[in-house]
Amino acid sequence: MLHELGTVASVGLGAVDLGALFPNGVARYAAGGLLVGLGVAVIYLGTGIIAGASTFLESTLSYVSELPRLNRPSFLASRDWRLVFTAGIVLGAFAYTVTLGGGLWTTDVQPWRLFGGGVLVGIGTRLGKGCTSGHGVCGVGSASRTSIVGVATFLAVAAGTAQVVAALGVTP
Amino acid sequence: MTASRHRLFKPVVFLGGLIFGAGLAVSGMTRPEVVLDFLQFEDFGLLFVMDGAAVTTGVVFALAIRARGRAPLTGRAYARRLRSFDRNVLAGGAIFGVGWGLSGICPGAAYASLGTGNLPILWALAGMFLGAYAQGYWRSTREDQATGVPAD
Numbered sequence: 001m002l003h004e005l006g007t008v009a010s011v012g013l014g015a016v017d018l019g020a021l022f023p024n025g026v027a028r029y030a031a032g033g034l035l036v037g038l039g040v041a042v043i044y045l046g047t048g049i050i051a052g053a054s055t056f057l058e059s060t061l062s063y064v065s066e067l068p069r070l071n072r073p074s075f076l077a078s079r080d081w082r083l084v085f086t087a088g089i090v091l092g093a094f095a096y097t098v099t100l101g102g103g104l105w106t107t108d109v110q111p112w113r114l115f116g117g118g119v120l121v122g123i124g125t126r127l128g129k130g131c132t133s134g135h136g137v138c139g140v141g142s143a144s145r146t147s148i149v150g151v152a153t154f155l156a157v158a159a160g161t162a163q164v165v166a167a168l169g170v171t172p
Numbered sequence: 173m174t175a176s177r178h179r180l181f182k183p184v185v186f187l188g189g190l191i192f193g194a195g196l197a198v199s200g201m202t203r204p205e206v207v208l209d210f211l212q213f214e215d216f217g218l219l220f221v222m223d224g225a226a227v228t229t230g231v232v233f234a235l236a237i238r239a240r241g242r243a244p245l246t247g248r249a250y251a252r253r254l255r256s257f258d259r260n261v262l263a264g265g266a267i268f269g270v271g272w273g274l275s276g277i278c279p280g281a282a283y284a285s286l287g288t289g290n291l292p293i294l295w296a297l298a299g300m301f302l303g304a305y306a307q308g309y310w311r312s313t314r315e316d317q318a319t320g321v322p323a324d
Contacts, residue, residue: 021216024200029217032199033224039192040225041232046184048248050233053280057304065305069312081185086283088189093197093287095190101197104289109204109276111295117275118282118296120267122303125279128264129255132278133192135265136222141229142252149257150265157269162211165274172205 039092040138043085049078050142052134053089054125056082108172113165128154178245195225196284203285204276211273271303 043051059079061070097104107114125131128150130139135154139147199221200206210218236250243250255261272278277285277296285293 023215024217026217026220029199029220030224032195032197032201033221033226034228035191035195035198036221037195037225037228037232039188039190039195040229041188042191043185043188044229044232044243044250045236046188046243047181047246048243048250049185049246050253051185051188052253053278053283054300054304056283057279057300058308061301061305061308065308067305067308067312069308069315070305081182084182084185085189085192088186089193089196089280089283090287092190092193092195093202093284094193094289095287096194096197097288101288105203106290107204107285107292109208109292111292114204114275114277114292114295115299117271117273117277118299119303119306120271120299121275121278121296122271122300122305123307124264124266124268124271124303126264126304126307127260128268129261131268131280132222132272133225133280134253137225137229138253139255140222140226141233142254143230144252144254146255146257146261147253150261153262153265154269154272157266158273159211159213161270161273162208162276163213163273166208166212172208 036133036137037141040133040141049081050138051082051085052130052138053086054121054131054134056086057122058126110170110172113170124154181245184245192280193284193287196281197288201278201281201284202288202290207272207276207278207281211276275299 040051043049055075055078058070059075059082062075062079130147130150135147135150140151196202201218201221206215207218209215233250233252237252241250242248275296277293279300282293282296282300286297
């Protein structure tokens with residue numbers, strides 16, 4: 001009886017077809033996510049600072065712009081360590097890529113998509129108070145309702161946008 | 173601002189950045205193609221990146237806050253990341269969503285992507301700086317009008 005139940009359960013799981021949902025497995029994704037969380041945790045435990053990635057854009061612009069919005073005290077106080085954080089991100093990705101990561105790599109996604117999307121990412125993350133790391137990792141990790149609503153919003157809109165773009169025949 | 177910092181402050185931030193960037197490269201989020209596959213519902217693996225990261229930070233934040241300790245390098249009390257909710261969260265989230273869905277890249281992943289040798293990502297980074305500047309310009313102007321503070 002128990003054995004039969006087990007068979008039914010595994011057939012049920014098979015019907016969901018995990019292979020179709022996760023064609024590349026989940027191990028690499030989960031390991032990467034764990035490391036991203038650990039990176040945030042190291043900075044948090046050492047300094048008490050919750051580091052998101054996108055504030056770097058504004059705080060770095062304060063070096064070259066006099067705009068009051070870009071020169072808020074919190075940006076001026078953090079712009080130097082945010083440069084250090086970002087340098088670490090670039091070099092950490094580089095170190096992995098040239099050792100275990102299979103070598104340097106270049107995207108085929110068209111430049112206009114990268115640039116146009118980048119402009120909207122720059123506007124939206126700053127207006128919306130966070131990005132994938134600030135809201136998605138740190139905010140959700142803080143059980144912040146604002147961040148959960150923010151993540152739900154950008155995930156839903158991003159999925160819709162990507163599917164519309166694909167349906168219009170834009171590849172890649 | 174920097175004079176009184178602990179000498180290990182920047183090394184710890186750098187170490188955290190290294191791990192963060194390596195994690196993004198391991199996860200594949202540095203590749204717009206992987207993110208677009210996720211957003212087109214062809215590979216849901218990215219859910220494990222965000223969940224794995226959020227669960228890790230959630231556990232660490234909760235334990236640190238419960239211990240009521242202070243960060244050794246700054247003396248800061250451990251706290252959660254909380255932001256006030258207003259319409260900007262929805263409007264900004266929607267604009268970010270269109271940009272992420274169009275490009276397949278978000279800020280942290282873009283920095284890391286540069287480290288993987290992906291030079292075309294400079295287009296996205298240039299766009300992000302331009303977008304951040306545009307909203308800074310727009311909001312500086314608007315806030316000046318609202319408060320009467322002269323622009324400088």
